[in-house]
Amino acid sequence: MLTAVMATSVGYALAVLLPPLLAQLASQVLVFFVMLFSPITFPASQLPDWLPFRPAGDLLRAGLVSxxxxxxxxxxxxxxxxxxxxxxxSVRALVRRA
Incomplete structure (x- = not known):
């Protein structure tokens, strides 16, 4: 649940901060590099600890696999x-628009 909330909130924050075309480009680049190239190009141990990719994967594996x-x-x-x-x-952007 935490992984889903984190991914949704960060994605929504990108969508409200960036202009539509730039947000679409950023999301496509993230999907392309995170899903396709990161396991091939470099191991997860080389990712910085503050990025959410490895912790999200570890948390999902802990919840799904025994x-x-x-x-x-x-x-x-x-x-x-x-x-x-x-x-x-996201909330600050929505309040500012209202």
Whole structure:
């Protein structure tokens, strides 16, 4: 649930901050590089700890697979910070428009 809220809030924040064409370009570039090239080009251990990609993947694996994977505190903290940042930006943009 936390991963879904974080991804949705960050995506919505990008959509309200950027002009429509630039937001579409940013989302396509993110999908293209995160989903297609990141596992091939470099290992996940080379990603910075503050980016939400690895913690989100670890949290999803911990919730879906019973192979001993567990959610770790720093992973949850990173996702909470990104989620709160996305919600804050989105709410501020919506209040400003109203």
């Amino acid at each position: 192979d001993g994977s567990r959610a770790h505190g720093p992973d949850i903290a990173v996702l909470l910070i990104w989620g709160l940042l996305g919600v804050t930006i």
